[in-house]
Amino acid sequence: MDSSAAFLLFGIQLMLFQAIKGSAEWGYYQRGVPPSFWHCLEGNAMCISKRQSPVDIKTKDVVKNNRIVPFDFSDLEDTERVKMEMRNNGHAVIIDFPDRQPLIKRGGLQEPLQLNELHFHWGSNSQWGSEHTINGHRYAMEVHFDFVTTGNGPVELRAVISVLIYAGKHNSNYDEIVSMLPYIPSAGSKIVLDKFPVIDLFPESTNCWYRYCGSFTTPPCTENIIWTIFEQSISMSEYQINAFRTLMGTPSMFEYNIVDTFRPIQPLWQRKVTLSCPRRRNYENYRRFESNDRCINHVFRRGKSQNTYSQSTSRSDNSVCLWVNFYYQNHVDEP
Numbered sequence: 001m002d003s004s005a006a007f008l009l010f011g012i013q014l015m016l017f018q019a020i021k022g023s024a025e026w027g028y029y030q031r032g033v034p035p036s037f038w039h040c041l042e043g044n045a046m047c048i049s050k051r052q053s054p055v056d057i058k059t060k061d062v063v064k065n066n067r068i069v070p071f072d073f074s075d076l077e078d079t080e081r082v083k084m085e086m087r088n089n090g091h092a093v094i095i096d097f098p099d100r101q102p103l104i105k106r107g108g109l110q111e112p113l114q115l116n117e118l119h120f121h122w123g124s125n126s127q128w129g130s131e132h133t134i135n136g137h138r139y140a141m142e143v144h145f146d147f148v149t150t151g152n153g154p155v156e157l158r159a160v161i162s163v164l165i166y167a168g169k170h171n172s173n174y175d176e177i178v179s180m181l182p183y184i185p186s187a188g189s190k191i192v193l194d195k196f197p198v199i200d201l202f203p204e205s206t207n208c209w210y211r212y213c214g215s216f217t218t219p220p221c222t223e224n225i226i227w228t229i230f231e232q233s234i235s236m237s238e239y240q241i242n243a244f245r246t247l248m249g250t251p252s253m254f255e256y257n258i259v260d261t262f263r264p265i266q267p268l269w270q271r272k273v274t275l276s277c278p279r280r281r282n283y284e285n286y287r288r289f290e291s292n293d294r295c296i297n298h299v300f301r302r303g304k305s306q307n308t309y310s311q312s313t314s315r316s317d318n319s320v321c322l323w324v325n326f327y328y329q330n331h332v333d334e335p
């Protein structure tokens with residue numbers, strides 16, 4: 001290599017180095033770093049590890065597990081003390097519980113867990129939109145109910161309950177939410193909802209659910225989530241779903257409206273999805289079975305695992321990431 005070539009190479013490297021010092025931002029399929037390169041962004045190495053979400057649930061491969069105690073959702077029926085605030089954060093509709101976070105118990109989870117927030121994922125049309133798929137079928141929407149431990153359980157462990165939504169009949173249980181969407185047209189806007197029982201947002205039957213150990217479906221893709229996906233889905237009308245599609249997104253992620261906010265399906269690798277349909281009988285009969293040790297153990301080993309994941313990024317992956325960071329850093333501010 002002659003000196004001018006070496007100088008040129010040095011210049012390119014310097015340019016790349018300066019570029020990645022800035023912050024490219026994650027996105028979905030319009031603007032920002034797309035899901036397949038999220039792991040390239042600083043702090044997001046876990047996005048390519050082996051317990052990621054969402055997944056495709058193949059019903060022929062699920063393992064039946066009825067040795068789990070049924071859920072106790074009685075606190076979600078409280079309408080009086082549960083204040084709900086709905087906001088547009090630029091890539092999702094989120095409902096927060098500022099005064100009192102309702103609790104859930106049992107269902108094989110560490111208890112009690114409190115409802116931190118719930119949020120929605122949707123598509124640009126009703127052929128897609130959900131994050132989890134069943135036998136490859138993608139639903140029009142998905143609601144995630146994000147639960148956190150109240151302090152006694154393992155600190156980092158979380159649980160998400162998911163409801164899949166298909167386009168069909170009008171669903172009056174979602175009327176309050178849908179009717180207030182016009183009041184949160186753009187990122188940062190929020191509105192207080194009239195009170196209604198949170199349990200109404202669940203399917204009529206909550207007896208059967210799929211479960212597996214997974215992650216957040218957005219960066220940093222942290223692998224500390226016990227996923228519960230109700231087997232029964234619910235409907236919303238096209239009119240109702242369209243109300244979500246009219247919301248404006250943050251310009252770093254969307255050209256105009258918030259649409260197609262689902263991460264692609266992640267491989268299951270060694271994981272199994274279970275299906276539980278516990279019968280309602282004396283809870284004491286279930287006591288000794290009630291546990292999700294495998295998810296919990298994984299979370300406690302996380303420190304070690306995180307290093308392994310970072311080191312597993314291959315050399316070719318590193319150069320791809322260098323380019324990704326350079327490219328998206330320089331396209332962030334385009335109109």
Ligand SMILES: [Zn+2]
Nearest residue numbers: 119121144217
């Ligand atoms: Zn979500």
